[in-house]
Amino acid sequence: MRGGGLVAFPTETVYGLGANALDKAAVKSIYAAKGRPSDNPLIVHIAKKEDFAPLVREITPKAQALIDAFFPAPLTIILPKSDLIGSVVSGGLGTVAVRMPQNETARAVIAAAGVPIAAPSANTSGKPSPTNAQYVYEDMNGRIDAIVDGGECEFGVESTVITLAGETPVILRPGAVTQEMLEAVIGRVELSPAVLNELAENETAASPGMKYKHYAPKARIILVEGSRDNYERFVNMQRDCAALCFEGDNITIPKVTYGAEDNALSQSHEIFSALRRLDEIGAKKAYARAPEKSGVGMAVYNRLIRAAAFCVLNLTKPFTIGLTGLTGAGKGYVCERLEARGYRILSTDLYARRAVEKNSPLLGILAGEFGQDIIENGELNRALLAGRAFADSAKTARLNEIMHPEIIKMCRADASCPCVLDASQLFESGADALCSRLLCVSAPEELRLKRIIERDGITEQQARQRMGAQLSEETLESGADYVIINDGRDINSQLDEFINNYL
Numbered sequence: 195m196r197g198g199g200l201v202a203f204p205t206e207t208v209y210g211l212g213a214n215a216l217d218k219a220a221v222k223s224i225y226a227a228k229g230r231p232s233d234n235p236l237i238v239h240i241a242k243k244e245d246f247a248p249l250v251r252e253i254t255p256k257a258q259a260l261i262d263a264f265f266p267a268p269l270t271i272i273l274p275k276s277d278l279i280g281s282v283v284s285g286g287l288g289t290v291a292v293r294m295p296q297n298e299t300a301r302a303v304i305a306a307a308g309v310p311i312a313a314p315s316a317n318t319s320g321k322p323s324p325t326n327a328q329y330v331y332e333d334m335n336g337r338i339d340a341i342v343d344g345g346e347c348e349f350g351v352e353s354t355v356i357t358l359a360g361e362t363p364v365i366l367r368p369g370a371v372t373q374e375m376l377e378a379v380i381g382r383v384e385l386s387p388a389v390l391n392e393l394a395e396n397e398t399a400a401s402p403g404m405k406y407k408h409y410a411p412k413a414r415i416i417l418v419e420g421s422r423d424n425y426e427r428f429v430n431m432q433r434d435c436a437a438l439c440f441e442g443d444n445i446t447i448p449k450v451t452y453g454a455e456d457n458a459l460s461q462s463h464e465i466f467s468a469l470r471r472l473d474e475i476g477a478k479k480a481y482a483r484a485p486e487k488s489g490v491g492m493a494v495y496n497r498l499i500r501a502a503a504f505c506v507l508n509l510t511k512p513f514t515i516g517l518t519g520l521t522g523a524g525k526g527y528v529c530e531r532l533e534a535r536g537y538r539i540l541s542t543d544l545y546a547r548r549a550v551e552k553n554s555p556l557l558g559i560l561a562g563e564f565g566q567d568i569i570e571n572g573e574l575n576r577a578l579l580a581g582r583a584f585a586d587s588a589k590t591a592r593l594n595e596i597m598h599p600e601i602i603k604m605c606r607a608d609a610s611c612p613c614v615l616d617a618s619q620l621f622e623s624g625a626d627a628l629c630s631r632l633l634c635v636s637a638p639e640e641l642r643l644k645r646i647i648e649r650d651g652i653t654e655q656q657a658r659q660r661m662g663a664q665l666s667e668e669t670l671e672s673g674a675d676y677v678i679i680n681d682g683r684d685i686n687s688q689l690d691e692f693i694n695n696y697l
């Protein structure tokens with residue numbers, strides 16, 4: 195290392211790929227070996243606390259407090275850099291990230307080198323960080339000079355990165371030293387929004403590493419939020435994919451586990467090797483069960499949501515799929531196809547009828563609004579209500595205001611994961627917000643017109659009037675995740691595409 199070589203070594207977090215931080219050419223070769231973008235700065239590793247000061251402009255009181263409380267630790271502190279640190283290490287920034295590893299082999303390597311060691315995780319850029327020497331070998335064989343094999347890493351996720359370069363301390367990357375632990379020492383610490391959210395196109399990352407695709411195995415990962423029950427029911431219904439779940443989860447498709455549900459440290463220990471194991475079993479798509487976001491779990495969640503490229507399926511929502519489409523588009527057929535694939539269908543039409551059954555409270559409310567005579571022998575006279583409610587748009591809106599909440603409430607009460615909410619007024623009722631994914635069925639206007647006339651035995655004028663009362667095709671389509679075009683094209687292959695890409 196002193197002579198400019200690249201050596202991978204174990205730390206308590208993940209394996210690092212080390213080079214002399216003061217040797218520009220050696221540091222450059224790290225970027226080349228990893229295929230890492232050159233604006234993504236490296237962490238400088240030290241063996242003793244005294245080695246910190248020369249790397250930075252000044253050790254602030256908060257930095258000193260963290261060093262005293264934690265070092266050596268899976269904790270990286272960012273401060274304005276000294277002139278000793280070149281721009282290759284800092285990625286052109288005015289700051290430097292410094293860490294003193296807890297792992298004794300790591301400190302022995304750094305101490306033996308006798309220089310500060312710049313070391314990113316020893317993986318190919320974009321891949322999961324390596325937690326044992328074998329994984330380093332797989333990524334780096336032929337590209338580096340040596341690997342020091344120290345067995346499995348203890349924590350398994352990279353160090354907590356905190357910047358003290360600004361007014362308020364900010365966690366740029368969560369790790370085993372948690373927000374709670376840091377706040378206990380230096381008071382208020384913020385969590386960078388980039389920890390849990392995707393950066394917008396034009397945003398600059400406080401930590402350049404956060405803008406790149408990360409930790410990704412070959413399989414497409416979908417992070418699934420929700421109860422164990424919902425996760426199991428949904429995942430066990432899927433074909434041609436795998437589950438990335440907790441030990442003890444009841445899974446009937448190929449699976450890889452990453453620790454126990456109630457033990458975040460066991461999750462962090464295994465998450466990166468689990469991601470690599472997904473590749474080993476040849477998974478093309480995997481549903482990952484989301485961990486709790488508290489304590490060390492936050493670090494695990496942060497890595498997983500990146501591995502998933504921010505694709506989250508929220509099964510805490512009552513309806514798995516919200517299905518809508520203009521009248522005559524062929525929603526009914528798509529429902530049949532989804533039912534054949536194991537989804538329960540909840541049709542708002544059906545619930546709309548139930549909501550106004552004899553003696554229902556809603557019937558009384560409608561009569562109060564549209565006239566007592568809409569009730570005949572206790573039953574709703576639909577034609578009379580329709581005539582009055584569709585007479586003008588204010589009355590129609592009033593009808594919807596009364597009906598929609600009750601219908602959706604009834605659907606919710608019957609919902610169980612995985613299910614489909616079949617709703618022609620999905621957006622108008624606000625039920626779109628209650629669905630994990632939104633699917634729209636569409637067909638050319640003339641085709642829809644023909645279908646309604648044939649199906650309902652009505653005149654063209656009546657059909658056109660009915661069609662005119664709906665939201666525009668563009669509104670439905672732009673609100674949906676996926677649009678099935680029902681103009682003679684194969685519906686099943688479109689459904690496959692929707693399921694493959696959005697579920």
Ligand code: TXA
Pocket residue numbers: 205207208209210211234235236237268270272284287289290291293313314315316351352353354355366367400401402403404
């Ligand atoms: O646990 C770890 O920290 C491991 C082991 C080997 O020590 N190292 C590691 O390094 O994870 P790396 O390069 O894979 O991740 C360093 C992260 C990157 O996201 C980088 O953008 C950020 O720290 N970083 C480094 N210097 C920074 C700086 N001056 N300002 C903001 N972010 C910085």
Ligand code: MG
Pocket residue numbers: 314315323
């Ligand atoms: Mg890394």
